[in-house]
Amino acid sequence: MRASRLLNDLQDKKEGLKELHISGAEGIYEEEEINSTINSYLKRAISHSRGKPDKIFFTLEKIGDDLTKVPVLPLTTLESSSPAQARRLIIERLSQLGISESAIHVAFEILYSSDVMRGAALIGMTTGRRFEPDKSRGIRVSRLGIDKKSRKKLNNKLARLGINTDRVKEALILASKVAYHEDIVAELCISDDPEYTIGYIATSGNGYLRIPNIKVHGNMNGGRVFFIREESNVSSLIEYLEKIPVLVHFNPSID
Numbered sequence: 001m002r003a004s005r006l007l008n009d010l011q012d013k014k015e016g017l018k019e020l021h022i023s024g025a026e027g028i029y030e031e032e033e034i035n036s037t038i039n040s041y042l043k044r045a046i047s048h049s050r051g052k053p054d055k056i057f058f059t060l061e062k063i064g065d066d067l068t069k070v071p072v073l074p075l076t077t078l079e080s081s082s083p084a085q086a087r088r089l090i091i092e093r094l095s096q097l098g099i100s101e102s103a104i105h106v107a108f109e110i111l112y113s114s115d116v117m118r119g120a121a122l123i124g125m126t127t128g129r130r131f132e133p134d135k136s137r138g139i140r141v142s143r144l145g146i147d148k149k150s151r152k153k154l155n156n157k158l159a160r161l162g163i164n165t166d167r168v169k170e171a172l173i174l175a176s177k178v179a180y181h182e183d184i185v186a187e188l189c190i191s192d193d194p195e196y197t198i199g200y201i202a203t204s205g206n207g208y209l210r211i212p213n214i215k216v217h218g219n220m221n222g223g224r225v226f227f228i229r230e231e232s233n234v235s236s237l238i239e240y241l242e243k244i245p246v247l248v249h250f251n252p253s254i255d
Helices: 031-046 083-096 101-111 150-159 166-180 234-243
Strands: 002-008 017-024 055-057 068-071 075-077 120-124 143-148 184-192 199-203 207-213 223-229 244-251
Touching: 017 031, 031 055, 055 244, 068 166, 075 150, 083 101, 083 184, 083 199, 083 207, 101 120, 101 223, 120 143, 120 234, 143 150, 143 166, 150 166, 166 199, 166 207, 166 244
Parallel strands: 068 244, 075 207, 120 223, 143 244
Antiparallel strands: 002 017, 002 055, 184 199, 184 223, 199 207
């Protein structure tokens, strides 16, 4: 599901009408779950804190049984009491992974910009070079979900932590698919929802690290960036992120 609204940008008349992203959601479901899922996505689209959409698109696609299976990343919540502290924490954690200062700077420019990208940016971990073919669209991670049995186990785990929400589950599933690829060094995400101030860093080695107070309440800026190895096969990476169906499964070792 993708919901958006057209608006007249008075600050940039040359562009005229611009599309404001309101809400989006995706999953892999069994046939009997489709109706309830569509209703849930529709409710989310028309009641989102970013505003009322004037366009809502639903896409249903049949996929085969040949799914790549990846484990759910272990989840940890870090301590952060302000955006400034969160920023220092992000720099520290990303630097430990060998990600350069220039690459982190490029990421911050994207994530704190008022011009929110529709997809994710691909940033070279040392040069800070952007690799996505369309820098306004970015890369849309797609064709991902979690099987029923694992979903129930994950619900129980997140409920014990007091964070069993669709937002957390969907972000964790997406981050698990992304981190599984060998060319992804780290993902950094800040929600563009003005009422949600928790972001995350995700890596295959350190798992999914939630960062509270990553921005101030009411701020509509945000986005997602993937730091990648400079020698990455970018076309193959994009194919995996956008086209390859992935089913996340619950790993009992992190329960």
